[in-house]
Amino acid sequence: MTQRPATGHTSSLPEQVPDHEVTSLVRELSRYLEPDAPAVSMPPSAYHSSALYEFERSRIFGRSWLLVAHADQLAVPGDYVSLEVAGEPVTVVRDRSGTLHALSPVCRHRMMPVVEPGAGRTDAFTCPYHLWRYGLDGRLSGATHMRGNPAFDPDTCRLPEFAVEEWRGFVYLNFAPQAEPVSAHLERHIGGELAAYRLEEMVQVGAYVEEWQVNWKLAVENSHENYHVMGLHPNTVALITPRGADMDVRVDTPWVLRLRSPFKEPLDTTALDLSEEQLAFMYNCCVFPSSSLATFGDSVVWISFIPLSVDRTQVRGGILMPASQVAAADREALRKQTEEDAGVVNGEDRWGLERVQRVVGSRFAGRGHLSPKEPGVLAFYRGLARAFVRDDADWPGAL
Template structure:
């Protein structure tokens, strides 16, 4: 199946009588589709990359790959967050390795060119005798960055439409969770050997819990639990799953419905939040290659819950639990990726417990088929 046929099949999800089928297996293995996604999905969509607590200090940065494109987001001397390409303007060397940290200046390790936190060149060794070189015109290319209720998004399209207005309904749903007041107590970055869509479609349903998480999540959020979804736009949707037993939060003043449900919120293409009692977990499933996905995430809690506690012990406990859940997903999804290359792989019928998967497919189809000035991240 070539890329044109794959995209045509995706387009069927946008029709009123779309069949409830999984993606064609080739959608997870096609280099041509991956190239189209790099440009049409990740080249112009808002990607969740961090929580503001990771970037609280001047010079704090997060560096990563977004669909193969190197990106760094840093807190500037003026307090503003900035996104930029970390590729040196001299000879293509990244000025910072992937990861997180703090710096006063980005120094290229190749020839020691230096860039300020705003991306402007502040020093270039032995360049004064090149009359064609104008240091004032040299800077790292900027990307769009937006912080929404503590979550940091980046868009490779510097002229992208603001994200916030499209998340107003989600913001209202999460009002009682007091997102801006929450503290990140734990975080992680992992690499999974699977196509990003395999990971994202998995996040859009709770049905898999009975298979992947029989002892960890199935007792509290059963895979067969009542599940409802809502689409706000092609780039924002939500899912609500009923708990086996309602939670009793210690700090947050939640409604009866909020105590009785796990709330999942998704920002296309790769970001998600899960609100559960006194805890909110964020997760972003960001492709680095056709069959590689970087998994970034964190656990947020009200400050009152950790007052007087050993913060390091809280962090280790939260990260250990997340590692168990993530490990269960990773092992399962990497097996799915191996299955996708089988000569006998074919599309399957979706369960009524997987309505969120269809919402993701529709967003993906919309992103690949939309005009350049329409859709997620661009003015309508």
């Protein structure tokens, strides 16, 4: 299902003029696009440079598709999910006709957010400051004591709206007014491979929102490799992943990367008709810049890394299972169990990554050689380089 802004104001995050630090970093990162690119990690300043972060706000987060929720979190009219993406607040809400809107919650009067980060269900958004009221589609529906101002036109006053799309239950938004639709792209590149998982019939049984004290790129590159499983997850993920497992890059477009890695033993599924390969491998479908869907036989886990600042990242995600399996289960027990399991694994990654973030500014921090087990990391670096060097006219390009 594709929904676009119907009318009214649209905007992207402000374009920043790159300064010298950014220019030289981008030049360095663009080398990842060369055929003989060295297999080394990014310069440490990529993880703590405020100037680069400002550039990312416009070049990446101002014009890329970001996974922010599963449709089950927005099932009923009035359901909303509200968050901040690199300083830009946004609220995704389902209106009475079932249409999804991604609205800026910044009040058109004097900028009070009409809704805070979080989730909930409402009939309307009422600004707590002077009580202007907006409908679920963002239109102003009431503003007291405004008749005396002839310049104010309540009929054209509305919350700014951004692009939002739902693909097989996953809700993506994009701040760019002219964003290329993402659904057709995902369908073309990963839809066929994922068809057997019947994503649109899956139910979200558990969800989480966490905050990690890391630059968003540290979290994303970590999710693009399983080399760290033996170090950070010896008692969890390592139990289902063979030591030294290869991860291969199966699809590599500017927006979608499909990684594949083996399980220790083929999984046993009951609810889905999966092939031998699907039982033997985990598919991790990463959508640039910072979200992915990973398959574990009958269950699918999504995760999205949303920057809050240069060194803080919100981690959002959920666990999905086939509806038939959920119907037969104790739903509350399933929620508790899946959220607890996800919390343990996330906690292990967080433990490691926050330690890395603490030292990225060290005089002795440097670029390191990557293992052949980390092709996904290099693929992510290529995605970053493309985003930095391509301007709006040819972004994303080469679809």
